[in-house]
Amino acid sequence: MKTHGQLIITDLLLYIIIITLITGIIIGFTYNINEKQSNTLNHHEIDTIAQNTINTLTMNTGTPTNWQDKNTDNIIIGLKHDENHSKLSYTKIEKLKKNPQLIQQLIPNNLNYELTLENSTHTIILAKNTPDLNKTNIYVKSKPV
Secondary structure, eight states: OHHHHHHHHHHHHHHHHHHHHHHHHHHHHHHHHHHHHHHHHHHHHHHHHHHHHHHHHHHOOEESTTGGGOOOSOOEEOOBSOTTOOOBOHHHHHHHHHOGGGGGGTSOTTSOEEEEEEOSSOEEEEEEEOOOOSOOOOOOOOOOO
16 A cells, blocks of 8 residues: 555656656747747847938938038938938038037947948948947948948
8 A cells, every 4th residue: 555655656756847847848948939039129120220320321411401510419410412412421421420429319329339431442430339349249231322
């Protein structure tokens, strides 16, 4: 009679261990799937911010159109020379280079970024915010103008 009770308790403990392992595996897989979905959404959000920033800078003249000559706080930056051409304005580029805080209205403070202009011979860094030196995800957006 004692052995029958011991067998039932042993079987019960074995079943509890098996159920605990299965539950742990299911929770682990669920966490992994949620983490991947969260990372995918985060990457998509950052990619959208980068694309919107480059489009805003290169496809509009800013508000007001001569914002580089004004010292007001209510401006929207844009580097396009005028609405009729796709050229960028050198004076607007210089103003942004001297005042890199202007880019903060387009890019959230919690993101690392470096805004550069390149041609075949020169690279100009306009603005950057890179306090985190351990860069794990780097997004590069290019747009010919």
